[in-house]
Every structure is written in C-alpha cells, then in structure tokens.
Amino acid sequence: MDLTLKVWRQKDSKSKGQFKEYKISNISEGSSFLEMLDILNEDLVAKNEDPIHFDSDCREGICGMCSLFINGRPHGPEEEITVCQLHMRTFNDGDTITIEPWRAKAFPVLKDLVVDRSSFERIIQAGGHVGVNTGGIPDANAIPIPKEKADLAMDAAACIGCGACVAACKNASAMLFVSAKVSQLALLPQGNAERTRRVTAMVNQMDSEGFGACTNTGACEAECPKGISLSNIARMNREYYSAKIGSRQD
Ligand code: SF4
Ligand code: FES
Numbered sequence: 627m628d629l630t631l632k633v634w635r636q637k638d639s640k641s642k643g644q645f646k647e648y649k650i651s652n653i654s655e656g657s658s659f660l661e662m663l664d665i666l667n668e669d670l671v672a673k674n675e676d677p678i679h680f681d682s683d684c685r686e687g688i689c690g691m692c693s694l695f696i697n698g699r700p701h702g703p704e705e706e707i708t709v710c711q712l713h714m715r716t717f718n719d720g721d722t723i724t725i726e727p728w729r730a731k732a733f734p735v736l737k738d739l740v741v742d743r744s745s746f747e748r749i750i751q752a753g754g755h756v757g758v759n760t761g762g763i764p765d766a767n768a769i770p771i772p773k774e775k776a777d778l779a780m781d782a783a784a785c786i787g788c789g790a791c792v793a794a795c796k797n798a799s800a801m802l803f804v805s806a807k808v809s810q811l812a813l814l815p816q817g818n819a820e821r822t823r824r825v826t827a828m829v830n831q832m833d834s835e836g837f838g839a840c841t842n843t844g845a846c847e848a849e850c851p852k853g854i855s856l857s858n859i860a861r862m863n864r865e866y867y868s869a870k871i872g873s874r875q876d
Contacts, residue, residue: 627653627714630722631666633678636735639742643735645724655715659702660685660692662714679738685710687851690786693793694739695726700790700849708788708851728789730798732836745835746787746803752831753824754807760816775813782809784852791846791854797838802846804832805862806854812865822869829866 628651636643650669653662660682667677683691692709696702702712717723725739733741771779785806792800808825811817817824840859847856 627655627717627719627721629653629662629717629720632722632724633739634726635678635738636727637737639734639736643738653714655713657714658685658710659694659696659712659714660710679736679740681740682710687711688786690788693728693741693743693789695728695793697724700728700793701788701851706851706853708786711851728793730789730792730837732798732800733789733792741789743787743789745837746789746800748835749800749804749828749831750787750807753820753827754811756811756816756820758819769815771814779810779813781853781855782806782813782858785810785850785854786852788851790849790851792837794845794849795838795840796843796845797841799840799846800832800835800837801840801859801862802850802854802856804828805858808862808865809858812861821865822872825862825865826869829862 628649631648631650632645633648634643635646648666650662650666653665657665660680663678663680670677681691681693683689685692687708687710690708692701694701694709696709696712701707701709702716704712704716727733727735727739728741728743730741732745733743736742783806785803787803789803791802792798808828811824812821842856844856847854
C-alpha cells in the first residue's frame with residue numbers, strides 16, 4: 627500500500643505544533659498501524675531526521691499506552707480495539723491518514739504524539755486501591771459475591787487507562803475512566819470499607835486535574851477499546867452523592 631500520512635509534530639510541550647506530511651510506500655496490509663509507523667521512523671532515522679515520537683508498550687491491547695487519534699477518532703476507525711491492534715488492511719491503497727495526539731488540557735503534549743497521562747495515575751493514587759489490611763488469602767467461597775456483581779466488577783476492571791474516553795469527549799471528561807476504577811472496587815465486599823472516602827477522593831482529584839464535566843454525549847463509551855459501560859458513570863454518581871449525604875447505597 628502507498629499512503630500519505632499527516633502527522634502532528636511538536637518539538638516539546640512549550641513549542642507550537644504543526645502537521646507534517648509524509649509519503650510511505652510498500653506497506654503490507656498485514657502490518658499493524660504501529661509497525662507502519664516503525665517503518666516510517668526507520669526511513670526518517672536513515673535520512674538523519676528526528677523520528678516521530680509515539681507511545682506503545684505491550685502491543686497486545688493490554689497496557690493502554692498506544693494513544694493515537696487517527697482520522698478524527700481515538701484508536702482509529704475500528705470498534706473496541708487499541709491502535710496496536712489496528713491493521714493496515716483497515717485502510718485503502720492511496721489513503722491519506724491524519725494522526726494526532728490525544729487532545730485534552732489534563733493530557734499535555736510532551737512531544738509529537740506523546741501526551742502526559744500522569745493525571746490518571748494521580749487519580750488512582752487518590753483512592754483507586756484497597757488500602758485496608760484485608761488479611762491473608764481467604765478460601766475461595768469465604769466471601770460470597772453474587773455472580774452478577776462479580777461480572778460487573780470484572781467488566782469495570784477491564785479499563786486499561788488509555789484515555790480514549792477523554793480524547794473522544796468534547797468536554798475532555800474523565801468520568802468513564804474514573805467511574806470504572808470506582809466501580810471495580812465499590813461492587814466488591816473487599817472495597818466496601820473505604821467506599822465513601824475512595825469516591826470522594828478520586829472525584830476531587832479528577833476535578834483538580836482539569837478534566838471537563840460529563841454531559842452524557844456517550845462519545846466515551848462509543849470509543850472505549852474495552853467496552854466500558856456508561857452505567858459505571860451512573861454508579862459513580864450514586865456512590866458520590868451517597869458519600870456526600872453520609873449514607874450508603876448499593
Ligand atoms: S474507560 Fe475505556 S477509553 Fe477510558 S481509559 Fe478505560 S479503557 Fe480507555
Ligand atoms: S501498546 Fe499496549 S495497548 Fe497498545
């Protein structure tokens with residue numbers, strides 16, 4: 627395949643960025659999108675040019691690092707996959723592909739396509755963990771958990787913290803991410819002890835990081851590579867208001 631790539635280039639967080647156009651030839655349809663960028667970077671290095679900086683790690687759809695906005699969509703045109711799982715057969719020979727970094731005030735661009743997502747880490751640090759001593763490993767059935775709740779907790783735990791929900795949202799809201807992290811613990815008995823403090827701390831941290839408000843457009847759920855449900859946002863709101871009025875609500 628022969629392609630034209632319009633790639634956002636930005637020297638550092640203080641510089642003004644701009645699109646730069648690259649032509650690339652003989653790309654196999656079986657290549658992944660990131661392999662295609664690797665090939666382009668090898669060409670650039672061979673020409674003594676600065677390679678395009680982008681994030682990736684596992685390249686298996688697990689770590690959430692590969693954050694690219696491709697043709698106006700986080701992670702590109704396919705449903706429920708990350709960029710590392712996207713293959714060039716999704717595109718056509720001769721296509722022009724626009725590649726940008728996540729755009730949100732709370733995710734400042736560091737260089738080219740790399741953004742700083744440490745705001746997500748600080749939200750997790752604020753309460754996205756079980757901080758009480760839960761003792762040794764209990765027998766498998768010592769803590770009864772209804773199957774429906776265990777399934778919902780597992781579904782919420784599928785969030786990989788990629789930030790596509792923020793990138794997709796016109797308000798750059800982090801509600802889907804935070805609600806997944808709140809839900810995965812709030813649904814389980816082990817997370818119950820710190821439930822009130824957790825949701826309050828995580829929502830406060832989210833707000834202080836500069837993420838926007840949720841206006842229920844649903845763009846986050848539509849672009850989430852792990853299919854995280856909007857119902858988690860409703861659950862987080864219930865948790866938050868219950869914490870605020872000092873009562874508990876399942
Ligand atoms: S909710 Fe989905 S889109 Fe948002 S960080 Fe988690 S996996 Fe990524
Ligand atoms: S590189 Fe890990 S999810 Fe894409």
